[in-house]
Amino acid sequence: MNSSILVVVLASAVTYGTPLVYAALGELLAERSGVLNLGVEGMMLVGAVMGFWAVQHVPGSGPLALVVAVGVAALAGTVMALIHAFLVITLRASQIVSGLALTIFAGAGGLSAYLGNDLSLAGAPASHQFNAFLPSGLRTAPVVGPILFDQTALVYVSWVAVALAMFYLGRTRLGLNVRAVGESPAAADVMGINVTAYRYAHTLAGGALAGVGGAAFSLAITPQWVDGLTQGAGWIAIALVIFAFWRPGLVLLGAYFFGAFSGLPFTLQARGVTIAPELFQALPYVMTVLALVLVSSAGARRRLGAPSGLGVAYVREER
Amino acid sequence: MSFPLRIERRLRQPWWLSAAVPAGSLVVAFCVIALVLLATHHPVGHTFTRLLDSAFGSRRSLESTFVSGTPLAFTGLCAAVAFRMNLFNIGGEGQLYAGAVTGAGAALVLGGVPGPVSIAAMILAGAAGGALFALIPGLLRAFFSTNEIIVSLMLNYVAALVLDYLIFDSLSYWRDTSTPDARVFPQGKMLPAAATWPGLHVGLVVPLGFLVAIAIATIVHVLYARTRFGFEVRVIGDSPRAAAYAGMRTRRKILAVMALSGAIAGVGGASQDGDFRHVLDPKGLTQAGYGYTGIVIAALARYNPVAVCAIAFLLGGLQNAGYTLQGADFPSGLVGVMQGLILFCVLGAELLVRYRVRVDRPSHRPGPAAPVEADAS
Numbered sequence: 001m002n003s004s005i006l007v008v009v010l011a012s013a014v015t016y017g018t019p020l021v022y023a024a025l026g027e028l029l030a031e032r033s034g035v036l037n038l039g040v041e042g043m044m045l046v047g048a049v050m051g052f053w054a055v056q057h058v059p060g061s062g063p064l065a066l067v068v069a070v071g072v073a074a075l076a077g078t079v080m081a082l083i084h085a086f087l088v089i090t091l092r093a094s095q096i097v098s099g100l101a102l103t104i105f106a107g108a109g110g111l112s113a114y115l116g117n118d119l120s121l122a123g124a125p126a127s128h129q130f131n132a133f134l135p136s137g138l139r140t141a142p143v144v145g146p147i148l149f150d151q152t153a154l155v156y157v158s159w160v161a162v163a164l165a166m167f168y169l170g171r172t173r174l175g176l177n178v179r180a181v182g183e184s185p186a187a188a189d190v191m192g193i194n195v196t197a198y199r200y201a202h203t204l205a206g207g208a209l210a211g212v213g214g215a216a217f218s219l220a221i222t223p224q225w226v227d228g229l230t231q232g233a234g235w236i237a238i239a240l241v242i243f244a245f246w247r248p249g250l251v252l253l254g255a256y257f258f259g260a261f262s263g264l265p266f267t268l269q270a271r272g273v274t275i276a277p278e279l280f281q282a283l284p285y286v287m288t289v290l291a292l293v294l295v296s297s298a299g300a301r302r303r304l305g306a307p308s309g310l311g312v313a314y315v316r317e318e319r
Numbered sequence: 320m321s322f323p324l325r326i327e328r329r330l331r332q333p334w335w336l337s338a339a340v341p342a343g344s345l346v347v348a349f350c351v352i353a354l355v356l357l358a359t360h361h362p363v364g365h366t367f368t369r370l371l372d373s374a375f376g377s378r379r380s381l382e383s384t385f386v387s388g389t390p391l392a393f394t395g396l397c398a399a400v401a402f403r404m405n406l407f408n409i410g411g412e413g414q415l416y417a418g419a420v421t422g423a424g425a426a427l428v429l430g431g432v433p434g435p436v437s438i439a440a441m442i443l444a445g446a447a448g449g450a451l452f453a454l455i456p457g458l459l460r461a462f463f464s465t466n467e468i469i470v471s472l473m474l475n476y477v478a479a480l481v482l483d484y485l486i487f488d489s490l491s492y493w494r495d496t497s498t499p500d501a502r503v504f505p506q507g508k509m510l511p512a513a514a515t516w517p518g519l520h521v522g523l524v525v526p527l528g529f530l531v532a533i534a535i536a537t538i539v540h541v542l543y544a545r546t547r548f549g550f551e552v553r554v555i556g557d558s559p560r561a562a563a564y565a566g567m568r569t570r571r572k573i574l575a576v577m578a579l580s581g582a583i584a585g586v587g588g589a590s591q592d593g594d595f596r597h598v599l600d601p602k603g604l605t606q607a608g609y610g611y612t613g614i615v616i617a618a619l620a621r622y623n624p625v626a627v628c629a630i631a632f633l634l635g636g637l638q639n640a641g642y643t644l645q646g647a648d649f650p651s652g653l654v655g656v657m658q659g660l661i662l663f664c665v666l667g668a669e670l671l672v673r674y675r676v677r678v679d680r681p682s683h684r685p686g687p688a689a690p691v692e693a694d695a696s
Contacts, residue, residue, distance in 0.1 A: 040469065068511050083663060092674075093666040096407055096468070097618050098389075101666060104611050105659020113652030118359050227652075239469045276488040278480040285473040296465040317328070 008267050009260055011146040014155060017259025019044070019216040019230070021158040023237035024244070024251045025165055026209025030081075032169065033202035034182040034309040035088060036095045039102025040210050040232025044079040045112035047211025048218035050076035052225045053119050055128050062128040069128075070154075070215050077211020078204050081105050092313040108228030110239040117151055117227050126223035130216075146200055148179055152215050158252075161209070165248040176201060182307030184316035195314050210234065232285065233262075239288045243295050246306060254291075261287050324646045325677045328669070336672050339373055341619075344668035348661040355656060366649060373643040376637030378523050383643070386595060387607075388635020390415065392532035393587025395447075395620065395627040400539055402614075403582040404556040405621040408458060409576060410471030411584040412610025413478030414449040420485065421448030422442025423493055423507070423599040435514040441589045442531065449585015450578040452478065457577025461570045475610060482601035483571075493599045506531035516593035528590030532631070535583055536624040541667025543624070552576060552603035584610070608655075612638065617656045619665055634658065 023040050030037050037043075051073030058065040088091040101221050106112055116122055130152035132139055139150040169175040180188040181198045189195050217229050236258055244250035265280035353363045373380050394411040401408035409413075425444035429437050455474060459465040485491040487505045495501040495508045518524040521642035555562040555569055562569060587609070596603060616634055620626035641654035670676075 003600055087663060087667055091667045091670045098663075100409065100611075100614055101618070101659055101662040104615055104655060105663065107431075107655070109611075110652055110655030110659055114650055114656050115358075115652070117650040121346045146362060173568055206654055213638060232473070235469060235472050239466075242469075251503050276484055278484040280487055282477045282480045285476045288473050289465075289470050292469060293459055293463055296459075 005267070005271070007143055007146055009264065012263030013145060013260035014151055015221060015254045016262040017171065017240050017255040017257075018152075018155050018158050019213040020215035020237050020240060020255035020258055022216060023234055024162055024255055025158075025248060026077075026174070026206035026213070027237055028241045028244070028246060028248060028251060029165065029178075029202045029208075029209070030206035031310055032182045032307055033178050033199045034307055034314070035085070035184060035199050035203045035206075036099060036207055037081065037084050037102070037203060038096060038099025038238065039048055039080065039084050039234075040109065040142065040206075040237050041108075041230060041232065042103040042106030042112070043210035044214035044217070044230045044237075045108060045154065045228070046080050046106045047073035047077040048229050048265055048312060049099045049112045049115045049119075049121065049214075049225055051211070051215030052126060053115070056121065056124070056220060063072045065128050066091040066130060066219060069219060070212055072075035073211040073215035073219075074208040075211070076096040076212065077207040078137030078253070079207070081204050081210070084199050084207075088313060089199050091311020092315060095311050095313070103234070107234075113227045115211060118156075121225040122227070124224070126219060127230055128141070130220040135146045135193040141274075142280055150273070152220050154220055162248050163253045164184050165185065169248065179307070185312075186311050189314070189316060195316075199314075210237075213237070236284060236288050239292055242306075243291050245295075257291075258284055258287065264311050271315070326674045327673050327677060329673060331611045332672060340348035340668045340671050343663055344664040345661065347668070348657075351660050351664070352657050355660075361650075362521035365376040369649070370640045371645055374450050374640040376504065376653050380627075380639070380643070382523050384420060384632065384636040385523075386635075387418060387639040388632040388644070389526050389528040389532065389590055390607070390609040391586050391612050391616055391635050391638070392529060392536070392628050393483035394615075394623055395616030395631045396532065396536055396539060396582055397580045397584035397587070397610075398614045398617035399620060399622040399624055399627050399669025400543075400583060401576055402617055403430070403543065404572065404576050405559075406460070406553045406556075406576055406580075406581045407468045408453060408471050409468055409610065409614060410453060410581070411587075411613045412472070412608065413475035414452050414581040415609055416478040416482050416589070416590040416604055417452035417581075418449040419484065419591050419599060419604055420493065420588070421445055421585070422589025423510060425589075426510045426592060427492065429513075430511050431513055434513045434515075434517070437511070438516055438593060441514060441593050442586055443470045443585075445585040445592075446556045446582035446588025447585070449588060452580040453577045453581020453584070454574065457574050457581075460577070461573040462688060482599070482604065486599060486601050510592060511595055512596045514593055516585065516590065518594075522662035526590070526594040528587070528594040529628075531586060531590065535586065538630050539583075540578075548572075548575075584613075607638070612658060615662050620664055643676070646662060 023044055026086045027037060027040055030095045047115060051069045054069035054072035055065050080102060087098045088095045104110055109199055132152055134149045139145050141149065169179065177193050178198055179190045181193060181195050185195045218225055240251060240254045240258065261284040264283060265277055268280055269277060336595050342614055356363045356366055374384055375381060384571060397411040397414065421440040425440045426437055429440055442475040456470040460467040485493050490496055491523035493507050495506050516527040518526050519530060540547060543552060551567045551570055555572055559569065591604060612634060616627055616630045620630045637657060638654055647649050
């Protein structure tokens with residue numbers, strides 16, 4: 001029963017969806033504060049390469065090394081986000097062009113490739129990787145076992161992160177302030193909220209989460225370093241935020257939906273399906289486009305949930 | 320806030336600023352690049368000299384720079400044309416592939432017709448292929464207001480997979496299946512000799528594609544600066560609301576500009592077939608990331624089509640040097656890092672054109688904030 005195709009696909013949806021959960025959650029926080037960051041792909045890749053570097057070099061037991069590696073990945077993502085934050089918040093550059101620049105700077109063929117080369121990381125498998133750790137009785141339980149329990153710690157942490165984000169944005173004063181900053185920075189400023197500080201904090205948090213998302217690739221899904229490892233997951237994460245109407249809970253669902261399509265080529269190949277692999281590999285991208293069309297054309301027109309201040313620099317003198 | 324720096328909008332922009340600031344930001348960018356090199360223990364001076372040398376140092380390196388710069392001129396124009404209207408087509412990459420497929424198809428179908436006919440057909444077919452592919456995000460944006468950034472980007476991946484499929488995983492029209500050997504090691508059909516684009520020999524060989532790009536840039540410049548169409552595009556770009564009130568048809572402009580943008584990238588794809596590769600070559604086309612560099616070029620040129628060609632040549636030199644030098648003391652990835660840093664610096668310096676930065680002396684610091692004025696928005 002656990003080898004039935006549906007269970008396998010759902011289990012791989014959770015596995016492949018997890019990096020998307022982190023990255024999209026991070027982008028969601030940044031966008032809720034009004035900063036659009038199109039550099040997710042670049043931040044993920046730098047997180048992936050630095051996390052991988054850390055796990056190869058931190059001495060000590062596996063779990064410890066992995067925790068440190070995730071920390072390093074988050075830090076690397078934060079540093080990348082800082083460039084974007086400085087350019088668009090302090091220097092008021094175009095958020096779209098700056099985000100694209102970040103992806104070119106950090107992404108495949110950029111800093112992540114440079115670091116991977118310079119630290120000679122390619123070719124070796126990770127010395128530690130995230131494995132499923134729950135007792136085997138749970139993991140082999142019918143149906144729910146492979147889907148929910150045969151997963152790594154990163155999956156469970158991502159659930160906690162989503163729950164925290166829901167609570168933070170919906171139930172805390174800080175979270176409500178973030179929403180005010182994203183919806184109407186001028187009004188938030190008048191209320192005494194420091195727009196610049198909020199925007200910086202959430203853009204950086206978004207970078208940290210994107211870094212962790214990248215590390216989910218290099219430390220769990222394909223525990224090695226290859227240039228361009230994430231294969232556009234960062235862009236899917238950005239689409240996911242739109243698709244989820246800027247709601248953390250929906251991000252989780254959406255990530256697993258896209259995760260299912262990302263995992264599908266491997267699942268089908270393993271089962272000896274002989275249709276050209278390119279057709280399956282194109283699925284996540286085509287589904288992203290279809291989902292976006294659906295979301296933008298339905299009653300959701302006029303950007304259901306998009307923060308009104310998204311993408312616009314806030315200049316106090318010009319409000 | 321008691322921050323000692325204040326940023327004020329400039330009321331007048333001195334004429335020299337718009338030249339001095341980009342130049343200054345380039346200097347800053349190269350300083351930062353030097354720091355990156357130092358931090359990773361690469362000799363700075365040596366790397367820069369070798370870079371310049373292998374990009375512009377000899378006739379041969381200049382010729383290779385033209386080879387690298389040609390596709391970049393097309394993708395740069397593709398981005399500039401669309402970005403000018405705040406239409407962020409980042410699908411230049413995929414549209415170039417589409418043009419390469421249709422351009423190669425036209426050359427193969429026509430076979431041995433005279434050269435000029437074949438070349439014209441390839442340009443037209445490439446333009447059509449790129450335009451049609453760009454119309455997917457264009458139509459979705461115009462009719463469903465779907466985010467064109469993500470759609471055009473996703474289609475880049477799809478186009479790359481289609482290329483792979485045509486050559487590696489199917490018995491398509493583009494694949495060479497004439498010999499048993501070619502069936503085992505998949506490759507594209509060689510294009511007929513008539514489909515080879517002649518270069519212009521002026522001491523060194525300038526590819527026909529680059530000249531086509533300059534011609535297109537000139538046409539686009541006239542179109543955007545001198546016609547009603549271009550005026551409306553610029554108004555829509557600067558203020559969509561004003562355009563709507565003036566009765567401009569935004570939807571049609573989105574379709575037209577997307578098609579134009581894609582067509583330019585598509586001609587770039589045809590030029591890849593005709594100028595350089597003479598075969599539909601998925602690996603070569605997808606490795607270089609022409610589309611993304613095109614965005615950098617468009618931004619550096621401030622969407623000015625003629626400047627795009629010049630900057631494409633310069634960044635082509637960088638890319639060409641990256642290939643030639645690739646190895647221990649010039650790690651791959653450095654080219655992307657340099658492009659990104661240059662773009663960051665130019666973007667950041669834009670502020671200095673529009674605003675002035677003032678240092679507040681403590682004695683001159685204004686007292687408590689002025690009363691809040693009514694919110695204009």
